[in-house]
Amino acid sequence: MDDDNPQYAIDHNPYCFTSDSFDASSFVGSGQDVAGDQGNSMARKSQPRPPSPLTIRVRLPGPRSLADTPSGDVENLRCVFKLLQPAAITGCIVKYYALGYYGAAGTFRWEFDVCVPSSELNRAAKIFDDNALYQRAKPPPKVCHSLRHMYPCFQLKGVMFYFLLVPSTQYFFTPCPATIEHPKGSLPYPKMPELAQSLLVLQDRNNLAAFIDALDLDEAWGDKHIDFNRLNVEGRKFAAQHNETFLAQNLYGLSTDTDFWAVWVKLVRTKEARIWGRYGVHW
Numbered sequence: 001m002d003d004d005n006p007q008y009a010i011d012h013n014p015y016c017f018t019s020d021s022f023d024a025s026s027f028v029g030s031g032q033d034v035a036g037d038q039g040n041s042m043a044r045k046s047q048p049r050p051p052s053p054l055t056i057r058v059r060l061p062g063p064r065s066l067a068d069t070p071s072g073d074v075e076n077l078r079c080v081f082k083l084l085q086p087a088a089i090t091g092c093i094v095k096y097y098a099l100g101y102y103g104a105a106g107t108f109r110w111e112f113d114v115c116v117p118s119s120e121l122n123r124a125a126k127i128f129d130d131n132a133l134y135q136r137a138k139p140p141p142k143v144c145h146s147l148r149h150m151y152p153c154f155q156l157k158g159v160m161f162y163f164l165l166v167p168s169t170q171y172f173f174t175p176c177p178a179t180i181e182h183p184k185g186s187l188p189y190p191k192m193p194e195l196a197q198s199l200l201v202l203q204d205r206n207n208l209a210a211f212i213d214a215l216d217l218d219e220a221w222g223d224k225h226i227d228f229n230r231l232n233v234e235g236r237k238f239a240a241q242h243n244e245t246f247l248a249q250n251l252y253g254l255s256t257d258t259d260f261w262a263v264w265v266k267l268v269r270t271k272e273a274r275i276w277g278r279y280g281v282h283w
Contacts, residue, residue, distance in 0.1 A: 076161045077112060077187055083131065084116070089124050091116040092180040092188040094171055094198070101189045104210040111140060111153065111162040117174050118167035125152040125165055137162050144252045145203065147245060172201040172238060193225040200260045201235040209267050213275045218268050228261040235260055
C-alpha cells in the first residue's frame with residue numbers, strides 16, 4: 001500500500017482501512033465512468049484499486065443523518081468510557097468493532113456496541129440521558145438473531161457518532177478486568193477467549209469464521225482456552241432463555257442443541273480456503 005496516497009486512511013489495526021474519503025466512482029468496476037469516456041479502458045485501468053488483504057470500511061445506508069459533522073470515533077469512544085468510570089461501570093466494545101480490533105474482516109456498522117454489566121444498564125443509560133452533550137437516537141432496525149434494537153441508543157449531538165448500550169447477558173460474558181483487555185491509551189475490548197465464546201453461543205458463525213481466520217486459530221487453541229463441556233450446557237440454556245424474547249419480537253431463535261465443539265472444529269478445519277479467498281494469502 002502506498003503511504004503517500006491520501007485516498008486511503010489506515011484504521012487503528014493493520015487489517016482495516018477507513019473510507020471516510022472513499023469515493024466508489026474512483027474504483028474500477030464501480031459502475032461509474034472514471035475517465036468520462038466509457039471506451040477509454042486504459043484510463044480505467046490506471047485508477048487505484050483497494051489492496052485485497054484489507055477491508056474497505058464503507059458504512060451502509062441506515063437511519064442516520066449525513067448532515068451531522070463527521071465523527072472522530074476513537075476520541076468520542078474514549079469520552080463514553082470516561083463518563084462511565086466515575087460510576088465504576090466497566091464496559092467494553094463488542095460486536096463488529098471488537099472483531100476489527102483483532103483484524104477480522106467484516107462489515108462495519110453505523111453504531112458502536114458498548115457492553116456493560118446487565119445490572120448496570122439503566123444506571124449507564126441515565127449517565128448519558130443526564131448529559132447535555134448526548135441525545136437518544138433511533139435504534140437500529142430488527143435483524144435475525146439480534147436484540148440490538150431493544151437497547152438504549154445515543155448520539156453525540158450534531159456529530160455522526162452513535163453507540164448502543166447493550167447488557168452483558170446478550171454476549172455471554174460480563175465486562176471486568178478478568179475478561180477484557182485495555183491497553184494503555186487504547187480502548188477496552190473483550191479478551192480473545194471471551195469473544196470466541198460469545199460468538200459461539202450467539203451462533204454467529206460468519207463472524208466466528210472471520211475471527212478464526214484473522215488469527216489463524218486451531219483446534220488446540222480452542223481446547224486450551226474454551227471449556228466446551230460448560231459451553232454445551234450453558235450455551236443451550238442461553239439459547240432457550242433468549243428464544244422467548246426472539247419469539248416475542250417475531251424473530252428467528254437460536255438452536256438449542258448445538259454442539260459447540262463440532263462447530264469450532266468444522267470452522268478451523270476449513271479456514272485455509274476462507275483465508276485465501278478473504279485475504280489472498282496463506283498464513
